[in-house]
Amino acid sequence: MxxxxxxxxxQQDVFPLGLHYLKGxxxxxxxDVDIQxxxxxxxxxxxxxxxxxxxxxxxxxxxxxxxxxxxxSCYIWSGEMIRxxxxxxxxxxxxxxxxxxGVEVSEHLLTPDVEFIIRQEGEIAFKECIDYWKGTISKExxxxxVYLNQQKSPQQRQExxxxxxxxxxxxxxxxxxxxxxxxxxxxxNVVRLETARGCLFDCHFCHYxxxxxxxxxxxxxxxxxxxxxxxxxxxxxTVLDANFNSNKERMFIILDIxxxxxxxxQETKNPTNTKPLKLHCEMRPELMDESTIKKLENYxxxxxIELGLQSTDPVxxxxxxxxxxxGKVAAALQMLSASRKxxxxxxxxxxxxxxxxxxFLNSAxxxxxxxxxxxxxxxxxxxxxxxxxxxxxxxxxxxSETHSSMIIKTPTQDVVELYKTKLxxxxxxxxxxxxxxx
Amino acid sequence: xxxxxxxxxxxxxxxxxTLPLIISITQEHERTLAYAILEKHPHPLRGIALxxxxxxxxxxxxxxxxxxxxDDLTTIPLLLTSLTLKKRLLEVFVPIKALQHTPAxxxxxxxxxxxxxxxxxxxxxxEQQNTLxxxxxxxxxxxxxxxxxxxxxxYPLFHTAPFCSIPPxxxxxxxxxxxxxxxxxxxxxxxxxxxQHCPLDVHSGTGKNFTPNPIxxxxxxxxxxxxxxRESTNQESPQKQESRHQEKTTPENTTKKNENTPARx
Numbered sequence: 001m002x003x004x005x006x007x008x009x010x011q012q013d014v015f016p017l018g019l020h021y022l023k024g025x026x027x028x029x030x031x032d033v034d035i036q037x038x039x040x041x042x043x044x045x046x047x048x049x050x051x052x053x054x055x056x057x058x059x060x061x062x063x064x065x066x067x068x069x070x071x072x073s074c075y076i077w078s079g080e081m082i083r084x085x086x087x088x089x090x091x092x093x094x095x096x097x098x099x100x101x102g103v104e105v106s107e108h109l110l111t112p113d114v115e116f117i118i119r120q121e122g123e124i125a126f127k128e129c130i131d132y133w134k135g136t137i138s139k140e141x142x143x144x145x146v147y148l149n150q151q152k153s154p155q156q157r158q159e160x161x162x163x164x165x166x167x168x169x170x171x172x173x174x175x176x177x178x179x180x181x182x183x184x185x186x187x188x189n190v191v192r193l194e195t196a197r198g199c200l201f202d203c204h205f206c207h208y209x210x211x212x213x214x215x216x217x218x219x220x221x222x223x224x225x226x227x228x229x230x231x232x233x234x235x236x237x238t239v240l241d242a243n244f245n246s247n248k249e250r251m252f253i254i255l256d257i258x259x260x261x262x263x264x265x266q267e268t269k270n271p272t273n274t275k276p277l278k279l280h281c282e283m284r285p286e287l288m289d290e291s292t293i294k295k296l297e298n299y300x301x302x303x304x305i306e307l308g309l310q311s312t313d314p315v316x317x318x319x320x321x322x323x324x325x326x327g328k329v330a331a332a333l334q335m336l337s338a339s340r341k342x343x344x345x346x347x348x349x350x351x352x353x354x355x356x357x358x359x360f361l362n363s364a365x366x367x368x369x370x371x372x373x374x375x376x377x378x379x380x381x382x383x384x385x386x387x388x389x390x391x392x393x394x395x396x397x398x399x400s401e402t403h404s405s406m407i408i409k410t411p412t413q414d415v416v417e418l419y420k421t422k423l424x425x426x427x428x429x430x431x432x433x434x435x436x437x438x
Numbered sequence: 439x440x441x442x443x444x445x446x447x448x449x450x451x452x453x454x455x456t457l458p459l460i461i462s463i464t465q466e467h468e469r470t471l472a473y474a475i476l477e478k479h480p481h482p483l484r485g486i487a488l489x490x491x492x493x494x495x496x497x498x499x500x501x502x503x504x505x506x507x508x509d510d511l512t513t514i515p516l517l518l519t520s521l522t523l524k525k526r527l528l529e530v531f532v533p534i535k536a537l538q539h540t541p542a543x544x545x546x547x548x549x550x551x552x553x554x555x556x557x558x559x560x561x562x563x564x565e566q567q568n569t570l571x572x573x574x575x576x577x578x579x580x581x582x583x584x585x586x587x588x589x590x591x592x593y594p595l596f597h598t599a600p601f602c603s604i605p606p607x608x609x610x611x612x613x614x615x616x617x618x619x620x621x622x623x624x625x626x627x628x629x630x631x632x633x634q635h636c637p638l639d640v641h642s643g644t645g646k647n648f649t650p651n652p653i654x655x656x657x658x659x660x661x662x663x664x665x666x667x668r669e670s671t672n673q674e675s676p677q678k679q680e681s682r683h684q685e686k687t688t689p690e691n692t693t694k695k696n697e698n699t700p701a702r703x
Contacts, residue, residue, distance in 0.1 A: 313661070357607055358661035365665065368440075416588075423593040430551050431440050434502050434525050435482045 001133065002034045004067035007102075008054065008078040012041035013189040015232075017240075018073055018102065018122070020174035025123040028172055030130050036065070042077065055085055062089060062096075069133070071126065073102035074109070076383070079403040086113050099129055103207060106386045107146060108402035112155065116145040119387075121197075121211060123171060124163050168197060168216045173224035178231040190236040191228065195221060195254055199242035203310075203322045204389040205352065205382060208242045218253055225254075229261040239281040246284060248292060255279075255299060262301050277301040282308070285346070286325045288332035297341040305336070307346040311355065312363040319354040320390070326366070333370040346371050350421045351382035351407045353395055357417055357424075364428070375436035379425050381418065382407045442503075444487065444617040450475050458483035460503060466492055473498055485527075495520040505529045507556070511536045511546050518549035531556045531597060541582040545590060554595040554610050555583060558643045575604040600638035602630065602651040606662055611637045615666060626650045631659050635666050 003026075005019040016039050023035045040058045062070065070089060074082055086098050090113040100109050101118035110117050118125040125144035131137045139147070143163040148155040165171065178185035198213030199206070228237075237258070245251050262277050278301065285307045296303050309329060311317055317324050336344045346367060350360045364377055384391055384398035384407050399405035408415045442458040447468050453459045459479045461472040463486055476484045477500055485503025493506055495517070504521055508514055508530050518528055529552040537543050537555070547553045574580050587594040597610040611618040612635070621639040623630075630636070630652035639645045653659060 356661060358659070358665055361607075361665045362661060365668065419588065420593065423587075423591060426591070427552060427593045428440070430527055431483065434527055435440075 001032075001069070001130070002065075002067045003036070003069040003071060003130070004062070004065060005035065005037045005071050005073070006058070007039045007073040007075070008058075008081070009039045009041050009075075010077050011190070012039065013187065015174075015188040015191045015234075016073075017174060017192045017194070021171055022071070022101075022122050022126045024172035024174055025170070026127045026130055029127050030134075033130055036067070055081065055088070058085070059088060059092065063092065066093075067096065069097045069099065069115075069129075071099040071101065071129075074100055074105040075102060076104050076385075076404050079104050079106060079109075080400065083109055083111070086111070089113075097133070099126070101126070104386060104404050106402050106404075107157075110146060110148060110157065112148060112150070114147075116142065116147050118145055120144050120162055121164055123165055164212055164214075166214070168214050169220045173220070173227060175228040175231055176224065183231075184233045185231060186233045188232060188234055190238060191232055191234045192238045192240050193225070193228070194240045195244075195250075196241045200246055201243070201322065202389070204320045204393070205310075205349070205385065207385060207387045210387060215250075218250065221254055222257060225257045226261055226264075229265055233275060235275045235278060237277060237279050239279065242282060243284045243287075244281040245287045245292065248287070252295060255296075259299050259301070266300075278304060280304045280306065282306045285309070285332035286328040288328075288335060290335060293335050293339055293342065297339060303342050305342060305344040307332070307344055309346050309363070309367070310349045311352060311359065312366045313355070313359040316352050316354045316359060320352055330366070330370045333372075337371065337373040344371075344373065345378060346374060348377070348379040349382045350379055350425075351396075351410060351413060351418045353390070353410055354412055355410065356412050357421055360421055364425075375432050377425055377428050377432065379421075381422060440483065441616055442483070442614075444614075447471060447475075453479065455480045457481060458485075458503070460485050460487050460505065462486075463488040463492060469494060473501070476501060483527075490514070490517065493517060493521070497521060499523060499525075501526065503527045503529070505531065506550075507531045508533065508536065508547070511543060514546055515549065518547070522549060527551050529554065533559055535559060537583065538579075541579065541586050544583065544586040548590050548592075552595065553587070553590070553592050554597050556597045558598040574599075580604065598637055598643065598645075600645070600648060600650065601632040601636040602653050603648070606632065606653075606659070609637070611635070612662075612666070624650065627652055629654050631656060631663060632666075 005022060007016060007019060009016070016037060019037045019039075023037060026033065026035060038061065040054050042054060072078075072082055072086070082100065086100070086109070089096055089098060097115045098113060099116045099118060100114055101122045105117055105119065107117060116125075116129055118129075121144065125142060128137060128142040129145070132139055132142050140158075140160060142160055144160065146157060146159045149158045175191070194216065196213065196215045198211045199208040200213060202209040239254075258279065281303070283305050309324070310320065310322060312324075312326050333346065336342055348360070348363050348367065360379075364379070367374070367377060383404055384396055385404040390396065395411060396407050397409040398407050408418065440458060442460050443453045444460045444462060445453055446462045446464075450459065450461050450472070458481050459476065461476060463469055463472055469486075469492070472486055476486070477498070483502055485501050485505065486497075487505035487507070489507045490509045490513075493504070497504060502525055504526065506514075506517070506529070511532065514530065518530075521528055528550045530547050530550040531554045532544065532547060533556045544553065544555075584594050594608045595610045596604055596608055599609050601609055601612070606612050615635060618635075618637055620634060620637065621641070623633045623636070623638065624640050627633050627636075627638070627650045630650065632653055638648065638650065640648065
């Protein structure tokens with residue numbers, strides 16, 4: 001059996017972590033199955049491309065590789081094109097089986113061309129799909145999947161029970177080997193590390209909190225993080241945890257492991273592996289304090305911290321279920337702005353339920369007043385993501401019926417006001433750009 | 439937009455070094471002195487505001503902001519091209535008279551980063567009804583202008599518009615309180631939430647024939663008032679400060695503001 005794990009990405013030098021998780025876990029139970037990973041990158045494609053060169057390239061690759069099964073990871077940028085791509089595969093290879101998954105997969109993609117849609121976590125589900133095709137379990141026993149029951153007429157949607165990995169340590173570390181012939185894989189400028197899944201909070205616009213909050217053990221990380229540095233050369237390490245500083249003690253243990261590896265890398269003076277490291281992570285600003293900042297500054301690598309704020313308005317924050325202590329956020333920004341070493345990015349979102357242009361202005365003012373090291377107003381047009389509480393509430397309209405996409409109307413804002421907000425942000429940032437550059 | 443100090447030449451030396459400084463030029467000979475002051479001003483956003491016919495080319499590269507009061511729309515594109523620099527913001531004030539027959543002419547200014555429609559001067563008796571009455575923002579003309587802004591991806595801005603004539607957030611003065619002189623208001627404005635922020639002057643220009651429509655919906659505009667009331671008055675332009683001193687202190691024309699909160703925005 002030959003399986004291709006496929007994704008369309010926007011950046012080709014980012015390690016495809018999710019696909020490697022699926023491959024690693026499935027290979028543990030099915031070492032006889034040939035599982036390959038291939039990504040195709042949109043790169044700088046920003047305009048509508050009539051010729052679909054990337055899609056044709058991917059179809060040509062499939063025709064040559066001839067996998068028995070193709071499994072797609074769906075993201076915001078690929079969700080819309082996957083349906084047509086799947087259809088094309090089936091027209092060219094009617095017997096090729098197709099699985100769809102990923103955080104942005106939508107049931108609207110469930111057509112007779114698709115064998116399974118994997119919802120939620122994919123490791124167990126993907127492994128059990130292989131069990132099913134090997135004949136060791138029935139279709140009904142595959143967890144976390146939705147499919148069309150072909151034996152009924154008309155075909156009926158079937159949803160199987162859900163399951164989560166209780167122990168994340170069961171997932172083989174995705175960087176424990178590299179697939180190149182050389183000692184060190186240099187293909188990726190950005191690698192990602194997960195030390196936890198899920199989130200303490202449950203913001204309605206986000207799906208981080210959908211899986212139960214679980215942690216990879218410190219033993220697992222102690223053992224495996226060195227393998228990342230041993231096998232890969234990279235400049236950027238992104239820790240994917242939603243709130244990396246929610247447990248400070250644990251955070252510093254992990255950073256200490258990374259520091260050890262960075263120093264070791266510098267000592268070996270391997271010319272292919274001496275790139276200075278920049279670590280990116282997400283933190284909760286209210287949990288910041290002076291001692292944390294001092295400790296973070298002591299690491300030899302650069303640390304860039306992403307802080308989500310979204311809004312300062314209490315009505316909006318209540319609507320999106322995001323408890324925020326504005327005073328502590330202001331204090332955190334003051335401390336971070338005074339740090340000579342740490343850099344940060346703090347974002348707003350506009351178009352959230354309950355939001356108005358005036359509320360946004362007040363949030364923007366807060367950022368300009370307190371985030372003095374950030375010479376730009378970073379504000380995102382809110383997206384209504386599939387598989388979120390906000391999506392289930394159905395109080396806002398978005399651009400696409402089926403795909404995670406921009407909000408175009410809320411009970412308090414229309415599309416003109418939303419676009420106008422974007423224009424205002426552009427206007428403000430033009431001035432800030434001048435101040436920064438001079 | 440970021441708070442700026444808009445001073446004439448006489449007062450420019452009083453400018454705070456930590457804020458942007460824009461010097462208003464009304465005569466050609468003022469340019470040299472303005473440049474000398476601006477070159478020494480430490481804030482990176484520093485510039486000039488002047489009528490189109492006084493705009494020199496080239497302008498020194500340390501001038502990062504140029505506001506042009508347009509008097510000839512047809513020659514604006516060439517002028518803007520000659521002034522364009524990567525680190526320079528160009529702003530144009532276009533008199534509404536220039537657009538009265540063809541709102542699409544606004545596109546001529548598209549090289550400017552910011553376009554403001556100036557409503558100070560009357561259009562003429564017949565067109566008066568189309569501007570500065572309380573339903574201006576419901577008029578086809580306003581909608582056409584708004585559409586042009588959207589097509590050019592520019593935030594819609596109007597200058598000298600009473601806050602009740604168009605959405606307040608489209609009024610330039612909404613974002614420029616420190617440089618906005620707030621004239622006394624007529625009794626017709628009683629009860630309006632924005633009397634202390636609105637530029638309506640019933641004694642000049644199109645304000646003379648304007649019928650106010652007081653904005654009283656506190657719930658809708660509470661956040662707008664929060665934004666406006668946090669503007670800092672300790673960065674007011676000298677002209678504005680002088681204007682406040684000359685006003686009689688009556689409930690109608692008291693302009694009390696929060697003087698304690700510095701804000702860049």
